[in-house]
Amino acid sequence: MDKRLPPLADKATRLARNRRFRALGIPYKACGRCFAVKPLSAFKRHTRYGHQSWCKACQRETKSTYSKExxxxxxxxxxxxxxxxxxxxxxxxxxxxxxxxxxxxAATIEDFTTADLHALWLEEGFLTLVTGGFLCVYCGREKAQHDDHIQPLSKGGEHSRANLAPACARCNGRKWAKDPVEWVATHVLTRGPNVT
Known part of the structure; x- marks a missing residue:
């Protein structure tokens, strides 16, 4: 039995067909997964490219299969x-x-206000932005949105002004409960700032 792929299985053919539909003003598109030609309403909007390449049905099917596996x-x-x-x-x-x-x-908890914390950071010389706020101590590029526990609470660190540092959401989320020196050496210095 000869299994032949549909003509739209070829990406170049499918893209050419979609370009032609757009040029002629026809509101249809070929799905990149099931290769069926469907109306644009069957595709999710894409902020940059107009519409997604897979139809909503194929995306739902793939998502449910993926989450199970x-x-x-x-x-x-x-x-x-x-x-x-x-x-x-x-x-x-x-x-x-x-x-x-x-x-x-069991972590030691010090009572302080945000103003006290920012005053300490200014005394210690953390970099500030012209628009207000502090720069992330790890990457040095992003505005700090979080107060990060330098020595994590889960590893015996205390909740005090001395154990907090300004960090951007990205660095704080990636550092998690790791040793700060080791984390900076492996994620920021070797790969450059703000890298996955």
Whole structure:
């Protein structure tokens, strides 16, 4: 049995057909996945290019298939099953969570205001912007939107002015609970600022 692909399976042919539809003012487009010609209303809008290359139906199908098959979902399913059946694993998980919470609760908490924190940062010489605010201490390019715990609470750090530094959302989110010196060396200095 000869399995032939539809003529629109060829990307160049499909793009040429879509260009022709646009030139003639025909509100249709060929889907890049199912290769069917559908009205533009069957495609999501794309902010830069007009419409997405896959129709809404193909995107829905792919999204549901992907979410069922991802490693994260598989790992969590196995973890839940193991948690339900293995008492030693359940006990170990409970202990780990309790230790984390204990470390977090045991953290020293200093009472201070945002004004106190900013005054300390100015004294310590953190870079400020002309428009107000501080620059991120990690990348040095973005405006700081977060107060980052330099020594994470989860690793015994305290919630005090001395343990907080201005950080942009991107760097703070990527640093998470890592050692700041090691994180800067691996993510900022070796790869350049603001790199994935």
């Amino acid at each position: 991802t490693e994260y979902t598989k790992r969590n399913t196995k973890r839940r099953e193991r948690f339900a059946t293995d008492p030693e694993f359940r006990e170990g998980e409970g202990k780990r969570v309790k230790e984390y919470r204990a470390r977090r609760v």
